Amino acid sequence: MGWHGKILRINLTDGTIKTEPLNMDWAQKYLGQRGLATKYLVEEINPKVDPLSPENKMIMATGPLTGTAASTGGRYSVITKGALTNAIACSNSGGYFGAELKFAGWDMIIFEGKSPKPVYLTVFDDKVELHDAADIWGKSVWDADEYIKKRHQDPMMHISAIGVAGENQVLYSCIVNDLHRAAGRSGVGAVMGSKNLKAVALRGTKGVKVKDGMRFLKATAAGKKVLQENAVTGQGLPSFGTQVLMNVINEAGAMPTRNHRQVQFEGAHDISAEAMVEPRKTDGHPNLLTNQACFGCTIACGRISKIDENHFSIQNKPQYMHASGGLEYEAAWALGCNTGVDDLEALTMVNFVCNEQGLDPISFGATVSAAMELYDLGLITKETTGGIDLKFGSAEALVKCVELTGKAEGFGKELGLGSLRLCQKYGRPELSMSVKGQEFPAYDSRGIQGMGLTYATSNRGACHLRSYTVSSEILGIPEKTDPLVTDGKPALVKAFQDATAAVDSSGLCVFTTFAWTLNDIAPQIDAACEGEWTPERLLEMGERIWNMERVFNNKAGFTAKDDNLPPRLTSEPAESGPAKGLVNGLEKMLPEYYELRGWTAEGVPTNETLSRLDIA
Amino acid sequence: MTTTAATVSVTLKLYASLGVHLPDGHARNAAEVAVAEGTTIDSLLDYHGVPREARHLVLLNGVFQPPGTRGNVILKGGDAVAVWPPVAGG
Numbered sequence: 001m002g003w004h005g006k007i008l009r010i011n012l013t014d015g016t017i018k019t020e021p022l023n024m025d026w027a028q029k030y031l032g033q034r035g036l037a038t039k040y041l042v043e044e045i046n047p048k049v050d051p052l053s054p055e056n057k058m059i060m061a062t063g064p065l066t067g068t069a070a071s072t073g074g075r076y077s078v079i080t081k082g083a084l085t086n087a088i089a090c091s092n093s094g095g096y097f098g099a100e101l102k103f104a105g106w107d108m109i110i111f112e113g114k115s116p117k118p119v120y121l122t123v124f125d126d127k128v129e130l131h132d133a134a135d136i137w138g139k140s141v142w143d144a145d146e147y148i149k150k151r152h153q154d155p156m157m158h159i160s161a162i163g164v165a166g167e168n169q170v171l172y173s174c175i176v177n178d179l180h181r182a183a184g185r186s187g188v189g190a191v192m193g194s195k196n197l198k199a200v201a202l203r204g205t206k207g208v209k210v211k212d213g214m215r216f217l218k219a220t221a222a223g224k225k226v227l228q229e230n231a232v233t234g235q236g237l238p239s240f241g242t243q244v245l246m247n248v249i250n251e252a253g254a255m256p257t258r259n260h261r262q263v264q265f266e267g268a269h270d271i272s273a274e275a276m277v278e279p280r281k282t283d284g285h286p287n288l289l290t291n292q293a294c295f296g297c298t299i300a301c302g303r304i305s306k307i308d309e310n311h312f313s314i315q316n317k318p319q320y321m322h323a324s325g326g327l328e329y330e331a332a333w334a335l336g337c338n339t340g341v342d343d344l345e346a347l348t349m350v351n352f353v354c355n356e357q358g359l360d361p362i363s364f365g366a367t368v369s370a371a372m373e374l375y376d377l378g379l380i381t382k383e384t385t386g387g388i389d390l391k392f393g394s395a396e397a398l399v400k401c402v403e404l405t406g407k408a409e410g411f412g413k414e415l416g417l418g419s420l421r422l423c424q425k426y427g428r429p430e431l432s433m434s435v436k437g438q439e440f441p442a443y444d445s446r447g448i449q450g451m452g453l454t455y456a457t458s459n460r461g462a463c464h465l466r467s468y469t470v471s472s473e474i475l476g477i478p479e480k481t482d483p484l485v486t487d488g489k490p491a492l493v494k495a496f497q498d499a500t501a502a503v504d505s506s507g508l509c510v511f512t513t514f515a516w517t518l519n520d521i522a523p524q525i526d527a528a529c530e531g532e533w534t535p536e537r538l539l540e541m542g543e544r545i546w547n548m549e550r551v552f553n554n555k556a557g558f559t560a561k562d563d564n565l566p567p568r569l570t571s572e573p574a575e576s577g578p579a580k581g582l583v584n585g586l587e588k589m590l591p592e593y594y595e596l597r598g599w600t601a602e603g604v605p606t607n608e609t610l611s612r613l614d615i616a
Numbered sequence: 617m618t619t620t621a622a623t624v625s626v627t628l629k630l631y632a633s634l635g636v637h638l639p640d641g642h643a644r645n646a647a648e649v650a651v652a653e654g655t656t657i658d659s660l661l662d663y664h665g666v667p668r669e670a671r672h673l674v675l676l677n678g679v680f681q682p683p684g685t686r687g688n689v690i691l692k693g694g695d696a697v698a699v700w701p702p703v704a705g706g
Contacts, residue, residue, distance in 0.1 A: 231702035240632050242705030247631050251698045253678050269644040329705045475704050514704040578678040
């Protein structure tokens with residue numbers, strides 16, 4: 001229960017479609033989504049496989065609470081070996097696609113091989129078919145969505161698709177579902193593109209059964225009450241979205257600015273949540289139209305925006321004149337602060353294009369930032385950029401870059417490599433603000449020390465969603481810790497990593513944890529699923545998942561040397577704000593972290609640790 | 617605020633739902649205000665009607681001020697006090 005106990009296996013090489021039972025022994029150890037699909041992946045692929053080869057596999061996986069009455073129970077994840085990182089990848093998305101997969105009767109879909117020609121998959125309950133995608137190969141996510149719904153005469157379908165970025169194997173391309181929700185990070189879209197798979201379209205008419213319906217409804221109602229009464233999830237996130245962080249992080253002096261050269265951005269307010277609700281001087285309308293919820297979510301943090309029709313970025317481009325997915329904090333930071341651009345309308349337009357073409361806006365923005373620094377240093381010129389004056393702060397340059405990158409045209413081909421490969425090409429790899437090839441998100445680890453350890457040890461490359469210690473270090477949730485010290489951070493990071501891995505395996509959104517602890521989540525899982533699910537068991541499972549991912553990465557060739565930060569963060573002190581004069585103290589935190597994890601000094605889980613966690 | 621005594625100028629920044637408590641003349645969620653010498657963070661916020669229960673995240677020059685200290689910290693000229701209700705993101 002919770003689980004359907006059924007998975008689809010699609011061999012794209014020969015077009016065969018098989019069904020098989022879900023491994024319920026594994027479900028008891030890894031629950032679902034991130035944990036369970038990673039278990040399948042590590043059992044089925046060679047960790048050294050080329051991520052863009054047919055030998056890599058890609059799994060779309062739900063959790064047992066996906067598609068249920070649990071608040072935020074609409075999540076699904078894409079698990080594969082990441083094109084950007086060559087590490088384990090798990091990218092999580094909301095919207096309605098995950099719930100629809102459950103309604104169709106499936107827990108996950110495993111894609112194998114490579115189709116000889118572009119195809120898309122439809123799943124109508126038990127009717128599963130591959131279709132020729134020639135008509136939509138080369139089209140945007142939005143056009144593919146519209147085409148598939150028309151062709152199958154079903155506007156109620158929920159579709160995940162790659163844009164041209166994924167087709168062109170831009171290394172940080174994403175998979176977009178429901179037009180503007182995305183499995184965003186690590187280049188999962190490039191893997192999908194390498195398989196010649198354009199889209200997956202779902203329509204389900206089945207429900208999701210739970211173990212004890214009455215107890216489940218009581219547990220989920222109790223959880224919703226907590227979310228509603230909590231000031232963050234009941235008021236802050238629905239009203240202001242994640243973008244409310246823009247002024248917080250800037251004030252705290254942890255805002256990566258101009259490729260992390262500075263830690264505060266003078267234009268932050270102009271691209272913040274507060275600015276999004278202000279009427280524009282140009283047309284009297286605010287950028288933000290409304291908020292939006294994913295399936296089953298009672299928080300509703302999503303942003304829906306409309307760009308000023310007179311703005312330079314959308315002239316003669318009617319596809320961007322409608323309301324669509326607006327800026328979240330991470331995108332606004334990467335596209336704005338990190339490039340020095342304070343034009344809210346331009347950032348919104350670039351965000352729209354990222355959704356339309358299937359680009360991760362974090363890695364895209366950070367790669368443009370790195371390119372801007374190379375340009376500033378004279379290492380690339382207008383000749384390199386095809387005439388783009390790639391100065392920090394240029395909205396025009398940012399807009400031109402996004403229009404070239406997904407299409408892999410001109411300088412966009414180089415931007416599509418990601419910041420590490422780009423900076424390597426021009427002889428300055430240290431200017432890539434990344435770990436394991438993946439660009440940082442929106443927190444400078446000189447001002448939030450725990451995030452340095454978070455980034456360095458993240459199994460999917462630099463990421464805030466693997467242990468969001470910002471919650472404690474800046475926001476005081478669940479309790480306030482000092483962001484400027486390293487003491488206590490190894491234990492804090494480990495606790496966040498393990499708990500987050502459990503939440504990511506349930507079908508729930510990690511944003512619930514601003515209000516919920518595992519004490520709120522466990523009763524919901526326990527009422528839905530066979531087995532006794534306690535907070536302690538979930539935490540141990542999270543630790544098991546973390547170690548399983550680590551073992552995969554070690555086998556793929558990663559070592560302790562890869563648990564590192566760019567020298568800028570460990571040797572160039574912050575220039576302003578509370579962290580002025582500080583660098584990140586990773587070297588103080590890492591040995592203690594390894595010890596807490598039960599790993600050797602070389603970052604390898606010991607046999608004792610693997611045995612304790614029952615990892616084969 | 618009463619300015620008969622010697623005053624100092626500080627910046628008051630109120631964000632998210634607290635923006636409604638900013639005095640006239642504010643811009644970008646911030647206002648320069650003159651306060652009497654000896655004014656504390658809490659007395660500044662009391663004067664501007666910021667509800668105590670909404671003062672979740674209070675930063676003085678970017679540094680978090682725990683609730684127990686806000687009534688004791690004396691503001692100096694040039695200080696910036698920034699306040700948010702409970703917020704989060706990511």
